[in-house]
Amino acid sequence: MKGRGSMKGQGSAKDRGSVTDQGSTKNGGFDRRDFLKTAVASGAAAAGGAATIATAEPAHAEQPSPAEPAAPEAAGYAFLNLDEAAFVEALVDHMIPSDEISPKGTDLGVNVYIDRALAGAWGKGERLYLQGPWNIGTPSQGYQLPLTPAQLYRAGIAATNAHCRKTYGNTFDRIAAAQREEVLSGMTTGKIAFDNGLPVRVFWTTLYQTVVEGMYSDPIYGGNRNKAGWAIIGFPGIIAVHRDHVAQYRGKPFPSKPVGIADMS
Numbered sequence: 001m002k003g004r005g006s007m008k009g010q011g012s013a014k015d016r017g018s019v020t021d022q023g024s025t026k027n028g029g030f031d032r033r034d035f036l037k038t039a040v041a042s043g044a045a046a047a048g049g050a051a052t053i054a055t056a057e058p059a060h061a062e063q064p065s066p067a068e069p070a071a072p073e074a075a076g077y078a079f080l081n082l083d084e085a086a087f088v089e090a091l092v093d094h095m096i097p098s099d100e101i102s103p104k105g106t107d108l109g110v111n112v113y114i115d116r117a118l119a120g121a122w123g124k125g126e127r128l129y130l131q132g133p134w135n136i137g138t139p140s141q142g143y144q145l146p147l148t149p150a151q152l153y154r155a156g157i158a159a160t161n162a163h164c165r166k167t168y169g170n171t172f173d174r175i176a177a178a179q180r181e182e183v184l185s186g187m188t189t190g191k192i193a194f195d196n197g198l199p200v201r202v203f204w205t206t207l208y209q210t211v212v213e214g215m216y217s218d219p220i221y222g223g224n225r226n227k228a229g230w231a232i233i234g235f236p237g238i239i240a241v242h243r244d245h246v247a248q249y250r251g252k253p254f255p256s257k258p259v260g261i262a263d264m265s
Contacts (some may be wrong), residue, residue: 053243083171087157088114090173093138094180095211103228105211111225113214118159124152145199148205156203158196161188208253230258238264 001026014061077085077221091115092105115122125148137144145152164183168175172183187204194200204226214223216230218238224230237259247253 007252012015021242077115079123080115080118083113084154084157085115087161087171087175090180091184091207092211092214094184096215102232103213107217107225108215108228109225110211110214111219113217114210117210117213118150118153123153124148125150143202145202152203152206153200155198156194156206157198159196159198159203162195163192166171218261225260227260 050133054172081087083148088111092110094105096102096105096108096110098104098107120199121127128143128148132144132146134144134146147155155173160183164170164172164175164179167183168179172180175183182194184204187200188208190201192200194203216233216235217223219227226236229235234253235258236242236254238261239259242254249255
């Protein structure tokens with residue numbers, strides 16, 4: 001991903017290991033040029049690879065018990081707790097690393113977008129049918145879990161951290177960049193499995209979807225800071241009609257500065 005701009009004031013919730021080698025890999029790596037090309041394909045594959053969660057009441061399996069206090073929320077976040085914020089920050093910085101023309105994912109506000117999405121109507125599953133039955137579906141049937149997106153995110157982060165502790169001796173945000181690459185590659189290919197029975201590919205698809213959205217959605221939602229994601233792809237923003245420019249700029253970059261929702265209010 002190529003971009004410009006920066007975000008100030010959204011610090012890390014937990015110290016992260018440095019990410020120094022996050023370019024493309026030939027086998028299952030995260031080449032930024034392939035980032036968008038595989039989004040739709042990975043989403044369809046994940047929907048077809050869903051498995052039943054091994055728990056009597058999956059929708060409530062990841063909620064803290066009444067006797068245990070909930071993990072404290074990270075400062076500046078509406079949904080994510082400290083461990084979850086550290087995971088998301090490490091994830092977006094690994095998938096969107098900084099280079100000579102692009103800031104990292106947290107500087108673009110992708111973590112902020114994800115947190116707001118999980119705390120909002122989408123995260124609460126307000127438009128999802130969640131009454132069952134819970135059977136393995138086909139790609140055309142879409143989402144087939146009893147969990148809301150926020151519950152899926154929370155359960156998936158916990159399961160990923162459990163896998164990382166078991167495999168590498170530490171949580172996702174504290175392992176080396178090469179180890180994070182192994183984890184994410186294993187998730188996208190389905191080579192790893194979660195001990196709690198959560199379908200790995202469905203969780204991965206949700207992660208991938210929200211990172212892409214955070215990169216390219218309108219900045220009013222927290223991501224795409226300074227419209228850097230739009231600048232990467234030459235997207236002019238929310239202006240709907242460009243018929244007067246079609247002939248003049250056919251096959252050429254459109255030089256207009258991107259316009260967001262806040263610019264039109």
